[in-house]
Amino acid sequence: MSVKKHARLVAITHSTGSHPRGWRHPNTPARPATDVKAFIKVVQELERGLFDALFLSETTGVMPGPDESHQHESMVNDSLDPTLLLSAIAPATRNIGLITTASTSLTQPYTLARLLASLDHLSGGRAGWNVVTSRFDTEARNFGLDPRLLRTPERYDVAAEFVGVVKGLWDSFDDDAFVHDPQSAQVFDPARIRLLDHRGARFRVSGPLGIARPPQGHPIILQAGMSEAGRELTAREADLVLTSGGGGWHAREAREDVRRRAAAHGRDPDMLVVLAVLPAVLVADTRAEAEAQLREFTALLDPADRQRHGILAGTANDFADIVEDWLDGGAADGFAVGFPYLQGPVEAFTRLVVPELQRRGRFRTAYEGSTLRENLGLPRPVPVRS
Numbered sequence: 001m002s003v004k005k006h007a008r009l010v011a012i013t014h015s016t017g018s019h020p021r022g023w024r025h026p027n028t029p030a031r032p033a034t035d036v037k038a039f040i041k042v043v044q045e046l047e048r049g050l051f052d053a054l055f056l057s058e059t060t061g062v063m064p065g066p067d068e069s070h071q072h073e074s075m076v077n078d079s080l081d082p083t084l085l086l087s088a089i090a091p092a093t094r095n096i097g098l099i100t101t102a103s104t105s106l107t108q109p110y111t112l113a114r115l116l117a118s119l120d121h122l123s124g125g126r127a128g129w130n131v132v133t134s135r136f137d138t139e140a141r142n143f144g145l146d147p148r149l150l151r152t153p154e155r156y157d158v159a160a161e162f163v164g165v166v167k168g169l170w171d172s173f174d175d176d177a178f179v180h181d182p183q184s185a186q187v188f189d190p191a192r193i194r195l196l197d198h199r200g201a202r203f204r205v206s207g208p209l210g211i212a213r214p215p216q217g218h219p220i221i222l223q224a225g226m227s228e229a230g231r232e233l234t235a236r237e238a239d240l241v242l243t244s245g246g247g248g249w250h251a252r253e254a255r256e257d258v259r260r261r262a263a264a265h266g267r268d269p270d271m272l273v274v275l276a277v278l279p280a281v282l283v284a285d286t287r288a289e290a291e292a293q294l295r296e297f298t299a300l301l302d303p304a305d306r307q308r309h310g311i312l313a314g315t316a317n318d319f320a321d322i323v324e325d326w327l328d329g330g331a332a333d334g335f336a337v338g339f340p341y342l343q344g345p346v347e348a349f350t351r352l353v354v355p356e357l358q359r360r361g362r363f364r365t366a367y368e369g370s371t372l373r374e375n376l377g378l379p380r381p382v383p384v385r386s
């Protein structure tokens, strides 16, 4: 008897939801960015629905409008720093993974290694990092950089070196290096320290990192860049990858490609979890209700935006059919699911879609482990340098 493949589910959202106009829905709190209590309730609902992780995106500059005027409505103009927000969510949750976003073009490896290791310790092994190279001129200008640097494929060379340094820093100490022995006054066993002393093309980092090895060994690495250079970085370094756009055929091609590349780098392709992006979903008991919710939401959009709004509306059966088709067709190992706004659609998804997937044998009925790695079925890495 063949075993049915389980879906991985990651929620991809801001505190206003994944649609730029989510803040306009009457259910959204008045000050969504800073209303952490309201957001924590949503994350707890995702955890009741046994989602693998919450993923927060980040843009370190105002999202440029069509005329570069900075007047364009944007979902990132008002949002908390994602890593800090996740550290506030950590103690209010137990199992759900917490994936932040940070740029390899606009920060330093030591800073990132320390932040991510800290989040992993704070959350008991649930941290993840969406590795981005950043896209917008507005971002480069906030860091005194020439915006052209963000458009060259070489930015992924920087990213590859950056990620290597971060992993090396996470391995600064063996897992059992810290002894904190009051008798001998010994803090750590000096034989179990791994000095990095990295001298590369872009970074010089001595190490060690001032914190014990993270509970997951390495927090989960996520990548969403689908250019040639982005796919190569994914194949070498990522645990999770997001494919998007172009429908099932594109997703299958992308999944097969990154798996092939991972194998070429000597990795087991099954250790790379590929998620297709469903940018915004609305689910209801009946199609008529789902379509009514969609009409209600699209009434909040400018008329020009109403035709290609990217929102999928349907019943639990409709979504479960998509999940089964894509899993069995080799197009994805799971989904990164967005919700146009949060208050209502998240609860509907966990109440309707999750039980339907469970009934079909396509989704867990309890978390398998306590770390994000364990729940994703990924092994804890051995240190990268001996």
Ligand SMILES: Cc1cc2nc3c(=O)[nH]c(=O)nc-3n(C[C@H](O)[C@H](O)[C@H](O)COP(=O)(O)O)c2cc1C
Residues within 6 Å of the ligand: 056, 057, 058, 059, 101, 130, 131, 132, 133, 134, 135, 223, 224, 225, 226, 227, 228, 229, 230, 231, 242, 243, 244, 277
């Ligand atoms: C679902 C999804 C989420 C993304 N989130 C971010 C983000 O939070 N910050 C960011 O700078 N880029 C983000 N990106 C952009 C990617 O990291 C990548 O730069 C982009 O897809 C272009 O691919 P390329 O860099 O390989 O050309 C995201 C892309 C996708 C598809």
